Amino acid sequence: MTSNSGILSSLTATLGPEVVSKIESSKILLVGSGGIGCELIKNLTLTGFRHVETIDMDTIDVSNLNRQLLFRSQHVGKSKCEVACQVAVEMLGTTTTGADEENKQPIVYQAHHGNVCDNTKFNVHFVKKFDLVLNALDNVTARRRVNRLCLAASVPLVEAGTTGYLGQVNVMDKASGVACYECITQETQKVYPICTIRSTPSMPVHTIVWAKELYKLLFADKLDESMLYEDPQGEEPSTYMKSVDELRTILKDKAKSKDYVVEAATALIKALYVAEIQKQLDMGRYAGAKKTPAILGDDIITNGAAKDQTAPSQTKATDQLWTPTECVTEVVACLLEAHAAEPDTLLQAFDKDDDLAMRFVASASNLRSHVFQITPLQSLYSAKGIAGNIIPAIATTNAVVAGLQMIQVINILKAKMEKKEGGNLMEHCRYINCIRQCTRNGLFLIPCKLQPPNPKCFVCRDATLQLAINVNNWTLQTFLQRIVKKELGFEEPTLLLEDDYIWEEGEDADSQAYKVNLPKVLSKLPCGGMQHGTVLKIEDFSQDLQVNVAIAHQDVWEGEQYDNPEQQFHIGGDVPVADSKPAAKPAPAAAKKEEDKKEKVVDDDSDIECWDGGNDGDSKPAAKKRPSENKNGDDEPKKKKAKTADDDDDVEVIEID
Ligand SMILES: Nc1ncnc2c1ncn2[C@@H]1O[C@H](COP(=O)(O)OP(=O)(O)OP(=O)(O)O)[C@@H](O)[C@H]1O
Ligand SMILES: [Zn+2]
Numbered sequence: 001m002t003s004n005s006g007i008l009s010s011l012t013a014t015l016g017p018e019v020v021s022k023i024e025s026s027k028i029l030l031v032g033s034g035g036i037g038c039e040l041i042k043n044l045t046l047t048g049f050r051h052v053e054t055i056d057m058d059t060i061d062v063s064n065l066n067r068q069l070l071f072r073s074q075h076v077g078k079s080k081c082e083v084a085c086q087v088a089v090e091m092l093g094t095t096t097t098g099a100d101e102e103n104k105q106p107i108v109y110q111a112h113h114g115n116v117c118d119n120t121k122f123n124v125h126f127v128k129k130f131d132l133v134l135n136a137l138d139n140v141t142a143r144r145r146v147n148r149l150c151l152a153a154s155v156p157l158v159e160a161g162t163t164g165y166l167g168q169v170n171v172m173d174k175a176s177g178v179a180c181y182e183c184i185t186q187e188t189q190k191v192y193p194i195c196t197i198r199s200t201p202s203m204p205v206h207t208i209v210w211a212k213e214l215y216k217l218l219f220a221d222k223l224d225e226s227m228l229y230e231d232p233q234g235e236e237p238s239t240y241m242k243s244v245d246e247l248r249t250i251l252k253d254k255a256k257s258k259d260y261v262v263e264a265a266t267a268l269i270k271a272l273y274v275a276e277i278q279k280q281l282d283m284g285r286y287a288g289a290k291k292t293p294a295i296l297g298d299d300i301i302t303n304g305a306a307k308d309q310t311a312p313s314q315t316k317a318t319d320q321l322w323t324p325t326e327c328v329t330e331v332v333a334c335l336l337e338a339h340a341a342e343p344d345t346l347l348q349a350f351d352k353d354d355d356l357a358m359r360f361v362a363s364a365s366n367l368r369s370h371v372f373q374i375t376p377l378q379s380l381y382s383a384k385g386i387a388g389n390i391i392p393a394i395a396t397t398n399a400v401v402a403g404l405q406m407i408q409v410i411n412i413l414k415a416k417m418e419k420k421e422g423g424n425l426m427e428h429c430r431y432i433n434c435i436r437q438c439t440r441n442g443l444f445l446i447p448c449k450l451q452p453p454n455p456k457c458f459v460c461r462d463a464t465l466q467l468a469i470n471v472n473n474w475t476l477q478t479f480l481q482r483i484v485k486k487e488l489g490f491e492e493p494t495l496l497l498e499d500d501y502i503w504e505e506g507e508d509a510d511s512q513a514y515k516v517n518l519p520k521v522l523s524k525l526p527c528g529g530m531q532h533g534t535v536l537k538i539e540d541f542s543q544d545l546q547v548n549v550a551i552a553h554q555d556v557w558e559g560e561q562y563d564n565p566e567q568q569f570h571i572g573g574d575v576p577v578a579d580s581k582p583a584a585k586p587a588p589a590a591a592k593k594e595e596d597k598k599e600k601v602v603d604d605d606s607d608i609e610c611w612d613g614g615n616d617g618d619s620k621p622a623a624k625k626r627p628s629e630n631k632n633g634d635d636e637p638k639k640k641k642a643k644t645a646d647d648d649d650d651v652e653v654i655e656i657d
């Protein structure tokens with residue numbers, strides 16, 4: 001057991017009594033209690049921090065136990081942040097029994113189980129009470145959210161991340177004039193065209209994405225959210241939607257016998273892997289293709305679905321391959337299990353950590369890979385890696401990074417104490433890279449000066465953002481989802497053209513009033529719509545953020561963007577001048593940036609989203625003036641010279657998180 005007086009005296013000897021006293025009075029917010037978060041909370045405890053609050057939305061999974069050091073098997077299923085705080089307090093018991101204990105601030109290790117993006121709980125007001133924030137997250141969305149909260153609350157942020165053996169630690173602080181998280185281009189998601197997933201897969205990842213959509217089609221409340229959904233009223237009859245509907249009904253009807261479920265599952269397998277493939281072959285879709293799919297053999301389906309077979313997940317190790325017949329057995333076994341389960345225990349959205357969901361996706365995707373002759377087939381373990389875009393986490397890297405974060409924490413506290421320099425962190429803190437191959441000088445940790453802000457950062461520099469887009473194709477709905485929320489990270493956006501509202505959401509928002517605008521193409525929105533040179537204002541009170549977006553109309557797209565309507569936009573470049581000719585193609589630098597983005601794969605959990613553009617509705621535009629800003633007392637939206645709209649092509653987007 002650690003000796004309290006030993007820790008305190010060595011801390012005092014190393015850091016000095018002033019720093020120790022600062023440690024004891026500081027309030028820390030830790031976001032994330034996973035691999036890095038567990039290390040951090042242990043470090044904070046052993047460094048004598050008395051007020052630590054931690055946020056995490058997850059529960060402990062068996063797979064976390066090998067590296068998330070505060071968790072034991074008895075904690076599986078419990079809230080990560082609650083267990084982490086509980087264990088920290090137990091640890092603190094050994095360090096806080098000093099004689100002057102009653103003169104110090106009380107010990108608070110408080111857990112907040114929830115999503116940091118939940119503005120009702122974790123807003124600017126909440127963050128303001130902390131002296132600094134530590135990030136221990138695993139995805140860009142949450143990091144972006146914390147960055148914006150810290151900027152708005154003027155609280156320093158120590159950000160960290162690891163990918164296998166690689167790691168980085170960075171310090172962000174508005175008052176010190178250093179770069180924020182979003183000043184630096186983040187690796188973004190890998191994007192796959194819908195047609196590749198639906199019809200022409202060529203890599204295991206394509207069939208895994210397809211199987212995740214199939215999971216959604218079977219288990220989500222809204223089956224039309226899956227990109228595999230086919231409208232029963234559509235022009236072409238679907239080969240599989242009838243089987244999907246039947247199976248969805250049977251899965252909910254607990255009175256139905258096991259045989260009934262097996263029969264419906266077999267019918268679905270035949271529809272997906274025989275009838276649908278045959279339909280595509282008959283349509284000549286693969287004429288001239290390097291590889292032609294072959295329908296799934298009847299023997300594989302019959303043998304695999306034979307009633308009393310044991311599913312391979314019951315008999316094989318997770319890193320062993322399943323044969324196509326075993327995949328059929330596993331798909332059927334998963335559906336039987338889903339039928340037997342309580343409805344509210346089934347996840348609507350795929351989660352790689354959910355056993356049933358993962359087994360279903362691994363087996364269904366392997367069957368599709370078999371049909372399309374995509375090799376290699378994937379074991380459950382490797383399919384999970386692809387499904388979650390996972391690079392296995394390494395406990396040592398997490399520990400190193402969390403240790404470096406603590407050094408930055410101490411540096412920040414010291415800087416704050418040195419009033420002469422106004423607490424500027426530029427000199428005190430470092431951005432540190434952890435690398436796998438050491439430098440010529442034998443270094444594995446590379447400290448660098450903190451970067452100045454990127455003048456083009458719309459988050460911390462109020463820069464006007466340029467967006468090139470076809471204003472005649474994109475609807476407001478797709479624009480909101482794909483650009484405003486996904487790309488720019490707004491959560492409760494209000495959109496204004498010429499100071500008139502065209503969209504509003506959030507706590508007191510009247511979004512109902514603007515619903516009529518959702519299916520309209522951008523150029524036909526009220527208040528003159530978005531045209532080449534229009535400046536759109538986007539506000540988000542939940543993040544205390546406002547940005548002006550200068551729209552550049554562009555209808556010619558080349559290269560990969562030509563084929564993928566969902567990629568026909570780009571952010572950055574020069575601000576367009578109204579009435580000037582539309583740019584024919586993106587500025588080379590911006591195009592290169594887009595290209596770079598597409599090449600990279602991120603460590604975020606995978607998820608797929610699908611957007612469909614709507615048609616321009618006939619209904620009247622709903623634009624509202626802010627009462628306080630309606631200087632003319634004029635209720636009519638201002639008219640602008642409108643351009644002619646092109647056909648309203650549907651826009652489909654598929655993206656992996
Ligand atoms: N929006 C969010 N709000 C709150 N906590 C979040 C949010 N996003 C991610 N987290 C948490 O951040 C932590 C990141 O830790 P880590 O990278 O070790 O991931 P993990 O999910 O525990 O591990 P793995 O993905 O390998 O199973 C997780 O505990 C996760 O729940
Ligand atoms: Zn910035």
